[in-house]
Amino acid sequence: MFPELNNLLNTTPDRAEQGVNLTMARERGQLVFLEGLKSAVDIFFQAQEKPHPLQFLREANAGNLKPLFEFVREALKPVDSGEAGWTYPVLLVDDLSVLLSLGLGAVAVLDFIHYCRATVCWELKGNVVVLVHDSGDVEDEENDILLNGLSHQSHLILRAEGLATGFCRDVHGQLRILWRRPSQSTSQRDQSLTYQYKIQDRSVSFFAKGMSPAVL
């Protein structure tokens, strides 16, 4: 789906995907979606018999995300019907900065991601993709601890930022790719790359800095 990004990351997907029907995926259990906003409303207005994934919203002190992790682990359990379970799961979290705003500490969020990594990446050989916002110029200690702690736990960091010179119609931003997997044979020089990008209808096009087709 993103051929240029695949090239930049030196990955080739097994099959070229033509497109994914999310509704169908949800029906057959391939996609499990936790809608945070809706769930948060449920927890306040409906009685819960078992711990709710967002149980921390109800707690007075800064809690932990153990119920949310247990929800994730349950969702990844193979189905009992006997058919082959889905392999190589992917956990997408959008986004972690919201959890900080809801009163959790940065360490609690980091612990949640740690447990997700242990289950999804190590146990089930899958991947975890997490979105977190950089507070930028605003001094936000908790967000900085979260961002840096996550960076240290990550094997690949994609950092999207606006252009230093401001808005541009043809170049929407800059993407910095940082690999943190030293055990691979990538040389030190390839550790970090910066590209500029333009978001289109269904894809994103990447180009080297200053090499946008619009300005050449």
Place this chain on the structure above:
Amino acid sequence: MLDSLLALGGLVLLRDSVEWEGRSLLKALVKKSALCGEQVHILGCEVSEEEFREGFDSDINNRLVYHDFFRDPLNWSKTGEALPGGPLGALRAMCNRTDLGPVTIALDSLSWLLLHLPCTTLCQTLHTVSHQDSCPPGDGSPVGKVHVLGLLHEELHGPGPMGALSSLAQTEVTLGGIMGQASARILCRRPRQRPTDQTQWFSILPDFSLDLQEGPSIESQPHSDPHIPPVDPTAHLTFNLHLSKKEREARDNLTLPFQFSSEKQEALLRPRPSQATSHIFYEPDAYDDLDQEDPDDDLDI
């Protein structure tokens, strides 16, 4: 200097950052210890055992004792698999070891411990662990050196805890680099000696051996191809930028109007014969009051 870090005992802090990760250096030092015949204990909180052991060959791996706190550090699974007492318990257990040979304890990572434990507790435990060799048991048997290697992620902690850990450490290695070349700034505090501060360029080979280097070479910087002759910018212009020899001489002989040369100085100092004094011609009006008295007479000069 980097390869002799383990010669001293005590706590070695490996300070890394997101850009320059320190786990490779930690693994390289662990490998060195193992090759020296020391027993190596790893308190693994951040990566799985498989990931940590990746890249080591079997004889190194046989010497590593991995305490796994990655799978369930906070005992969320309640299966009873988690090691009792957590990472702090394991660290304290190393204070009371019965085997007295030299040992290396690698903390992966000290940041994880600092985020989850009170700073004072951690510092006290670290102090006890790293100073075991200075307090020999009563029977007088020699105790082998204890090396504690702590991986610390700089950006995660404030100046207070960082300062506390710095003061406990005998050696601090701060990782950095330029243009893909890694460097380690080594600050070493030895008792009764001046602290030393050195920077060592290095790289870690795929088998986690240390390769010490000279520094980023000049050739790796981008430079113009020497086979292309430099272009003369004054070659094809519509106006003349060159001077002939005569023009150059005339230009050099010209004195600038505001340049204070010795001739000018002479001319100013020597009074001109045509003008002995200067005259002022004044025609008084009918209303002018000419006072012949000197207004400055009353001044006592």
